[in-house]
Amino acid sequence: MIRSVVLEMNLRIIGPSSGVGFLRLSRTPTLVCSTASNVKRTPVLSTGLLTGTLPTRTLIFSTNDRSTKFLLRRTFMRAMFRTWMLILYTICAFALSCLAADPPSSLARTPPMGWNSWDSYGRGINEDQVRATAKWMSDRLKQHGWQYVVIDEGWYVTNPQDDPKNYRFALSSDGRFIPAEDRFPSSRKGAGLKPLADYIHSLGLKFGIHIIRGIPRQAVKDNASIAGTNFHAVDAADQSDVCPWNDYNYGVTNAPAGQAYYDSIAKQYAEWEVDFIKADCIADHPYKPEEIRMIREALDKTGRPIVLSLSPGPTAPEHADLVARYSEMWRISDDYWDHWGPWPKHEWSQSLYAQFANAAKWAQLRIPPGHWPDADMLPLGYLGPHPGAGDPRKTNFTPDEQVSMMTLWAMFRSPLIMGGDLLQADEWTTSLLTNPEIIAIDQHSRDNHAVITSDRSAVWTARPEDSNDYYVAVFNIGDLEQDLKFSWKELGINATKCNIRNLWSHEDSKNMKSLSVKLKPHASAVWRVSSK
Numbered sequence: 387m388i389r390s391v392v393l394e395m396n397l398r399i400i401g402p403s404s405g406v407g408f409l410r411l412s413r414t415p416t417l418v419c420s421t422a423s424n425v426k427r428t429p430v431l432s433t434g435l436l437t438g439t440l441p442t443r444t445l446i447f448s449t450n451d452r453s454t455k456f457l458l459r460r461t462f463m464r465a466m467f468r469t470w471m472l473i474l475y476t477i478c479a480f481a482l483s484c485l486a487a488d489p490p491s492s493l494a495r496t497p498p499m500g501w502n503s504w505d506s507y508g509r510g511i512n513e514d515q516v517r518a519t520a521k522w523m524s525d526r527l528k529q530h531g532w533q534y535v536v537i538d539e540g541w542y543v544t545n546p547q548d549d550p551k552n553y554r555f556a557l558s559s560d561g562r563f564i565p566a567e568d569r570f571p572s573s574r575k576g577a578g579l580k581p582l583a584d585y586i587h588s589l590g591l592k593f594g595i596h597i598i599r600g601i602p603r604q605a606v607k608d609n610a611s612i613a614g615t616n617f618h619a620v621d622a623a624d625q626s627d628v629c630p631w632n633d634y635n636y637g638v639t640n641a642p643a644g645q646a647y648y649d650s651i652a653k654q655y656a657e658w659e660v661d662f663i664k665a666d667c668i669a670d671h672p673y674k675p676e677e678i679r680m681i682r683e684a685l686d687k688t689g690r691p692i693v694l695s696l697s698p699g700p701t702a703p704e705h706a707d708l709v710a711r712y713s714e715m716w717r718i719s720d721d722y723w724d725h726w727g728p729w730p731k732h733e734w735s736q737s738l739y740a741q742f743a744n745a746a747k748w749a750q751l752r753i754p755p756g757h758w759p760d761a762d763m764l765p766l767g768y769l770g771p772h773p774g775a776g777d778p779r780k781t782n783f784t785p786d787e788q789v790s791m792m793t794l795w796a797m798f799r800s801p802l803i804m805g806g807d808l809l810q811a812d813e814w815t816t817s818l819l820t821n822p823e824i825i826a827i828d829q830h831s832r833d834n835h836a837v838i839t840s841d842r843s844a845v846w847t848a849r850p851e852d853s854n855d856y857y858v859a860v861f862n863i864g865d866l867e868q869d870l871k872f873s874w875k876e877l878g879i880n881a882t883k884c885n886i887r888n889l890w891s892h893e894d895s896k897n898m899k900s901l902s903v904k905l906k907p908h909a910s911a912v913w914r915v916s917s918k
Contacts, residue, residue: 493693494714496829497758497801498662500534500594505723505765505805508772509540510547512569515809517585522808524589530820531829534662534693535586536594536803538774539632541565541579555634560613561605562651563597579658587659594662594693595655599677600627600635601647613650617643629667640676648677648684656688662695669696669716675708682712695760695801699736700744703751710757715801718748722762723775724782726908732775736762738783738791738908742844742863745798746836760801764791767806767815781806785814786909789890790861792818793912796828797846797859823889823914826850827857837877843870847877850914857889859912862905871902874917881917888913 501523503511520535540546542563544554556566565573572581583593605619612622622644627637638644655663665681668674678696685692696709699717709716719736729735736744741761748759766788770778783791795802804819811819831848838845842864848857856879862868874881883897889912897918903911 492756493691494756494758496531497799498534498693498695498715499532499802499825499829500536500592500662501532501804501808502536502538502594502596502664502763504538504596504774505763505769506771506773506807507538508546508774509538509543510772511537511541513572513582516582519808520586520589520591522811524591526816527808527819528590530822531825532802532804532819533590534592534594534803536596536662536664538596538664539598539666541570541595544568553634555602555604557602557604557610559610560650561602561608561610561619561647562613562654563602578654579660583659592661593659594664594695595660596664596666597651598629598632598635598666599668599674599681600629600637602635603628603633606636612643612646613653615643615646615650617646619647622647630671632667637674638677638680640680645680645684648680649687652681652684652688652692655692656685656690659690660692662693664695664697666697669701669705669709670699670720673702673705675705678709678712699760699762701759703747706748706751706753706759710754714756715758715760717762718759719744719762721775722765724765724769724779726783726787735775738787738794739863742794742836742861743839745794745800746839746844749798749835758799758801760803761795761798763803763805764795765805766791766818767808767812768810769806770810771807784908786906788818790863790908790910792821792824793859793890793910794844794846794861796824797831797834797848797857797912799828799831799834802828821890823887823892824912827889827912831857843868845872845877847879854917856915856917857912858886858901858915859910860901860903860905861910862907865907867904867906869902869904871900873900877901879915879917883918885916885918886913 501519503516503519507515516535516537523532523535542556542565544556544566545552546569556564558564565579567574570579570582573579579593579595586593601619601623606623606625608619610619612618622638622641623636624639624644625636629635629637638647663681663685665678668677668681682694685694693715694713696713696716698721699719701709701716701718719741720734722736722738722741723729723732725735726738728737745759745761751759753759765781765783768778768780769776772778781788802825806815827848830851832851834846834848836844836846842862844861844863846857846859846861849855850857856877858877860870860872862870874884883899885894885896886898886901887894901913901915905911
């Protein structure tokens with residue numbers, strides 16, 4: 387996305403009142419294009435649109451004859467008009483070239499939709515379970531836009547059932563994590579995750595994996611060589627930097643050796659035909675902007691389009707420009723689980739109630755298209771057999787809370803990443819994931835924002851991309867039943883009567899003079915509104 391196009395030049399026009407007219411240029415004019423991903427500087431003469439030479443002082447005319455002065459003055463002004471029109475044309479053409487050369491936003495034109503293993507399997511998922519989940523998604527969800535199958539943390543841990551202090555890791559001789567063969571048997575003989583990726587691609591889906599930023603501590607202990615370079619792991623590692631909540635890796639140095647390590651793992655993932663990377667311990671606690679940039683650069687060097695997702699949150703809003711420059715999605719909260727309010731002994735976990743104010747804050751920011759603040763995975767259905775937090779369980783959310791969560795995620799245009807075990811999804815859970823009118827809000831709406839956010843209620847509005855209609859969502863986030871009523875003017879809709887369609891019940895109502903609804907605690911409703 388183009389942020390600005392600026393023509394840098396030092397130009398002075400002298401005359402023609404003195405009888406002499408000329409242009410003075412102190413340096414070659416330069417066009418500067420700033421996009422979401424980079425800054426491009428191009429001398430005007432190299433664009434191919436202006437040719438020839440522009441000397442520092444170009445003499446236009448010199449005369450003392452009064453009539454000749456008039457004619458030359460008019461000729462001079464016409465020449466100046468043509469010059470400025472040519473410069474304006476150059477700026478426009480350059481801006482279009484910048485737009486065509488800004489690929490990151492094309493990696494995720496709409497919020498990614500998929501499934502992640504963490505909420506159900508923690509570190510313990512195996513290849514059979516991934517394949518079965520991918521087949522289930524292909525059969526039931528693909529037609530609704532769901533496409534990513536993502537293996538979360540630990541695909542390289544050989545003993546995930548043990549205490550984390552005793553974990554053992556599968557590593558290549560050049561210090562890169564590789565799949566645990568007992569859990570991913572198709573990875574044997576150096577195949578890596580490519581056979582699994584091939585199967586997922588054969589279903590018409592895309593494949594993703596989770597990584598912890600940095601370089602394995604075991605690789606540093608062994609001082610493994612870095613593939614394709616003369617560097618070694620000790621050269622790349624910052625041994626003073628260990629993720630405070632995961633000690634698998636050291637951070638890497640912002641130096642050629644550190645970049646070389648990231649380049650080596652990105653090359654490996656591209657060879658495996660990975661489509662999605664979730665990079666952890668990088669967006670917050672701690673925030674590592676240089677490593678975000680290094681990972682993005684490494685992925686781009688592979689030539690393979692790979693979506694980059696950043697975790698954990700809460701990403702600070704003041705970092706929005708940087709994370710949008712280098713990634714397609716980033717978490718706006720710490721890990722989010724299935725609880726309305728605080729979760730005892732899990733105070734770090736984000737609640738659904740708290741996510742309303744958080745999403746409203748992020749919706750106020752100008753985020754370039756193709757880059758998505760992420761409200762985290764959807765803990766729906768059955769969370770087991772080995773959830774990443776808590777005991778195996780059916781989601782603790784009530785049916786009303788589940789509908790409210792799906793509605794908020796859609797109105798916010800968050801990525802939709804299912805966390806529950808799809809292999810045990812019941813009819814109710816499947817219906818939440820396959821409502822085409824709710825998915826349309828998430829994938830194809832605009833002007834999404836909160837109109838009201840209080841401690842008892844929240845109201846969001848948006849517009850369909852291809853229509854002058856409105857989406858209106860009303861949430862009771864209080865603990866008592868409420869009757870809520872709003873005039874169309876309060877909702878920013880310039881109409882006296884509207885036709886409305888409830889997008890969960892699929893009921894239509896005509897000629898409504900206002901919007902009113904009775905909602906149970908934590909319940910919601912969302913409509914498509916057509917003004918008359």
